Amino acid sequence: MSKIVVDPRKRPRQRRSEATVDAILEAAARILESDGLDALTTNAVADRAGVSVGSLYQYFPGKTALLAELIRRERGALVRRIAATAAKPASNLEADVAAFIDAAVAHQLTRPALARALDFLEPTLPLDAESSTLNANLADIVSAFLMRHGVTAPEQAARDLIALTKGMVDAAGMTGETDHAGLSSRVTRAAVGYLLR
Amino acid sequence: MSKIVVDPRKRPRQRRSEATVDAILEAAARILESDGLDALTTNAVADRAGVSVGSLYQYFPGKTALLAELIRRERGALVRRIAATAAKPASNLEADVAAFIDAAVAHQLTRPALARALDFLEPTLPLDAESSTLNANLADIVSAFLMRHGVTAPEQAARDLIALTKGMVDAAGMTGETDHAGLSSRVTRAAVGYLLR
DNA sequence: GTCTATAAGCAGATAGAC
DNA sequence: GTCTATCTGCTTATAGAC
Numbered sequence: 001m002s003k004i005v006v007d008p009r010k011r012p013r014q015r016r017s018e019a020t021v022d023a024i025l026e027a028a029a030r031i032l033e034s035d036g037l038d039a040l041t042t043n044a045v046a047d048r049a050g051v052s053v054g055s056l057y058q059y060f061p062g063k064t065a066l067l068a069e070l071i072r073r074e075r076g077a078l079v080r081r082i083a084a085t086a087a088k089p090a091s092n093l094e095a096d097v098a099a100f101i102d103a104a105v106a107h108q109l110t111r112p113a114l115a116r117a118l119d120f121l122e123p124t125l126p127l128d129a130e131s132s133t134l135n136a137n138l139a140d141i142v143s144a145f146l147m148r149h150g151v152t153a154p155e156q157a158a159r160d161l162i163a164l165t166k167g168m169v170d171a172a173g174m175t176g177e178t179d180h181a182g183l184s185s186r187v188t189r190a191a192v193g194y195l196l197r
Numbered sequence: 198m199s200k201i202v203v204d205p206r207k208r209p210r211q212r213r214s215e216a217t218v219d220a221i222l223e224a225a226a227r228i229l230e231s232d233g234l235d236a237l238t239t240n241a242v243a244d245r246a247g248v249s250v251g252s253l254y255q256y257f258p259g260k261t262a263l264l265a266e267l268i269r270r271e272r273g274a275l276v277r278r279i280a281a282t283a284a285k286p287a288s289n290l291e292a293d294v295a296a297f298i299d300a301a302v303a304h305q306l307t308r309p310a311l312a313r314a315l316d317f318l319e320p321t322l323p324l325d326a327e328s329s330t331l332n333a334n335l336a337d338i339v340s341a342f343l344m345r346h347g348v349t350a351p352e353q354a355a356r357d358l359i360a361l362t363k364g365m366v367d368a369a370g371m372t373g374e375t376d377h378a379g380l381s382s383r384v385t386r387a388a389v390g391y392l393l394r
Numbered sequence: 395g396t397c398t399a400t401a402a403g404c405a406g407a408t409a410g411a412c
Numbered sequence: 413g414t415c416t417a418t419c420t421g422c423t424t425a426t427a428g429a430c
């Protein structure tokens with residue numbers, strides 16, 4: 001690997017190209033889910049996507065870029081979801097926290113294995129500016145929300161709550177738990193306990 | 198890789214051999230800490246340990262076995278620490294939970310980068326019986342403790358608390374946090390909140 | 395027991411035909 | 413734009429000398 005490149009080679013504008021990119025990303029996602037990172041080779045992804053390696057490299061300059069884009073999309077979806085939740089506050093700390101966590105749990109439980117794999121993968125990738133921004137956005141949204149509610153050290157609290165949620169949800173996913181409501185309420189208990197004690 | 202083998206080739210009984218094994222494991226740990234999993238090749242480990250690859254393979258049948266042993270030792274130390282804490286209960290739920298978490302935080306903050314790397318690595322390794330047992334032990338200790346205090350669904354609660362702690366401590370370590378007491382008290386707040394709400 | 399040298403295999407990446 | 417074929421480099425693992 002000469003140099004690690006994270007940006008996609010080009011932002012496809014043709015409809016056909018978009019479909020190809022989507023197929024490649026979806027293939028990568030499925031391999032991650034079923035066989036883990038070690039099985040995710042560029043050849044395996046191309047095979048699964050029904051294209052050749054050559055085509056893959058047409059759209060992604062390397063394996064890292066492929067993974068980065070996957071994370072970007074996933075994280076983007078989560079951030080949008082959380083942002084939407086933040087947009088309609090109940091002005092009651094506990095209810096709002098519950099709503100946030102519900103959104104996060106719903107997101108992570110949609111494709112638990114994928115979400116987990118990407119959570120573990122993320123810290124190992126050299127994040128480009130856009131992905132870092134997405135993460136900062138998430139922390140900022142939560143932090144701003146906490147500050148509005150008069151929580152002390154809102155930034156640290158935001159980091160802690162995100163970490164706590166990630167930890168619990170990833171672990172639950174690993175044991176095959178699918179009870180969205182139950183998990184959500186347990187995480188909320190911990191989060192509210194953190195905030196109100 | 199022909200077949201994944203997890204057991205060490207032999208349990209060294211000679212003093213010299215023990216030293217070699219320790220050197221190899223420590224070298225692997227340091228590489229994990231400083232450069233991550235990708236940099237952990239058998240050659241790199243042997244180099245850093247001051248032995249040749251040949252010697253490495255004398256003691257470990259493969260890279261996987263090396264990592265498995267590293268996890269075994271780390272996990273063993275943590276479990277012993279937690280077990281020791283469990284042995285002297287204060288018979289007050291909150292104080293006992295705080296003691297558990299303090300022990301866990303102390304353990305994870307000793308070598309944060311290593312602890313994190315192994316936490317992430319563990320789910321990707323085919324665990325042998327001994328390691329699985331260690332993890333079960335940890336959950337069992339916490340679960341038995343919770344049951345004694347009349348907590349409902351103690352097994353689920355144990356899993357949740359372990360996950361919550363792991364998530365928060367790993368994240369804190371990643372941001373370079375070293376304030377043991379502060380972190381410990383924040384995690385305890387979340388844990389007690391989970392239990393008492 | 396430990397070393398050096400090397401075999402074997404594979405992943406990432408590219409060139410060039412169509 | 414996409415494919416096939418191929419190259420290069422690296423990693424795991426072993427053989428055989430000392």
